[in-house]
Amino acid sequence: MNEKRVEELAFRVVGDMGGAFTMALGYVGDQLGLFKAMAGAGPMRSPNLAARTQLNERYVREWLRAMVAAEYIDYDPNTDMYQMSDEQAFVLANEDSPMFVGGAFHFTTPSTANFPKIMEAFRKGGGIPYSEIGDEIPHAIERFFRPGYLNFLAKDWLGAVPGLVARLEKGVSIADVGCGRGQSSVAMGKGYPKSKVLGIDYHGPSIESARKLAAKQGLTNVEFLQAGAHEIPKGRKFDLICSFDCIHDMVDPKATLRAVREALADDGVYIWSEPNASANAHENRNPVGKAFHSISPMHCMTVSLAFNGAGLGTVIGESGARALAREAGFTHFERLPIQNPFNQFFALRH
Template identity: 35%
Template sequence: MPSRVNAIEAAPGGPDSAGAAPSGVASASTPDSDRLQAFIERYGADQAATMHAATVVLGDRLGLYAALAAHGPCPPEDLAEATGCHPRLLREWLNAQVASGYTEHDPAGGTYWLTPEQAACLADAASPNYLIGGMLAASSNHKDVDALARAFTSDGGLGWGGHHPDLYVGTQRLFGPVYRANLVPNWIPALEGMQARLESGARVVDVGCGHGEALIRLAEAYPASRFAGFDNHVASIEAARTAAAEAGVSDRVTFEVATAEDFPGRDYDLVCVFNALHEWGDPVGAARHIRRTLAPSGTWMFTEPRADDDPAESVRARTFYSVSTMVCTPSALAQGAEAALGAQAGQAKLEQVAGQAGFTRFRRAAQTPMFMVLEARP
């Protein structure tokens, strides 16, 4: 039987046919040795990071990062006593963290600890730099591979509610620190006249509210205003109601099941959409409905991932094209989208959506390294 390489060489349309690889690109049968080694090393690093990710999710679930931050430098046996975990497994887990730069280690003393920076990212849920939720959301993608394979070979659709539950919890824990660090201190003041309106009493809606994290932050900051959150995912609405009650803002925040095309109400001062527009099957139709619900002087604020004009190697692009493949674009296709926006739609395409919906003013009001805050007005 011929080898796979020989079969490729002999196949019509292979490297020696009119469909040959572009000039400067090695053919499949003759890889450049230096470029091959570079790719192998990159793949190996990605494989190691993917394997390490599971230890991060495990460490979070068992409270290991928090315990390590609270205890200070200690041997595995002390961490085992504090957490009720097996000391031999803890030693292996700790060494995995050292190998990835997630903990510090003194080989002579046999102790392990977190630096203040590591603790802020891995152990302190109140920190604006807390990152654990992202790894939990990433972990959910691997659990959804079978469902995505079915989507790829059928109509392309997988609705938001069809994913592993880790996605919803991970998303809330990932975006919560972003909202705490930016929403009230930076994003609201960047909107024209909005801070004063919220302080005096405004009507606010969050469409695609998820677990309600952003709306609860706004309700805490602006008690004179009234807030309503809508999402088509029943479990998320239930979680949002619980979170609002725990935060003590249920007197001014409500959460109901509704879609972006049919959520109720009129004359809202502010409609918010946080990283959800690109997941909707009819973003222009949803934007039209948002415009109809706004007061004449109202504002639509929505956040979307920052994007380059074309795919380029970067952490941001790798993250968002991957999550768009696994979550965002299948969600839009499940809602009947003909040409889903995807998580890397970019500002120009989003401005086009707003214009088609009847908004006449559009600008980027603020941004973070990963997200842009867009303001549209009638």
């Protein structure tokens, strides 16, 4: 036995234990407003943060010390002051920043409530339907992906398809299949007021929330439909169809892609995003690959297997996407030149 390897692995596991508990405390900080209360507030001591958040000082102090150990916030031992830097606030507190990751805390910790059901599925198969995955999860997913939609979708991501922005500016018909709580549909509707967006998702509470979001922003060119992805309205052609981070979740992804192809105008384009990971497990030995692969049985795979579906899991990678596109009849498939740490993007045509 190689002692160095044993030691390295044991330390990695303990590091992951720290990561898991840090995620849980991050969730506490996210939900109780601790990160936001520190952002831009300058150096402070624990009683000050406890007073600002109306929380128990002893808990707040221990949370602060754990966040210092996690290197999420700074500490000056000479003054006994804690401080959140602008960079830390950008990642932990500012919901609109392109690098905000509060959704990661929100997704991870509530997901652990599903472990008894997941272990039962390991024994007997099946899974947990999306409608039973936990009330917080759709909101957490929304918060995880929103920074990208808000900051990059309309101009940078859609701009990666030559000529598309000009068409969107003139006004075209867009379908957002698997739109969740509507952030991507709203970003497109807001970015291109002359285009019409139809968001489609089978999860009722998500569609309800999407409708509220569009109404709050006063958008009259964005509509939502609660329906399965294979039920894209017939007799209507779309110039642009998008699916963000949802095809791998579906019960029958191939049927969805076929329905997308059928609904796509002859000169239309289908833009599809998947997590930025590989279908080959050994190529996922990096933070993003590790995160997405560990989410897979807890979320993406189980919501599909709950209905005896394909259960593709979170990490189908470019090769899995290419294969699905080919099987669904698409003749053109390309990976778009979009630099994004969390997602890869494909453009498909008839």
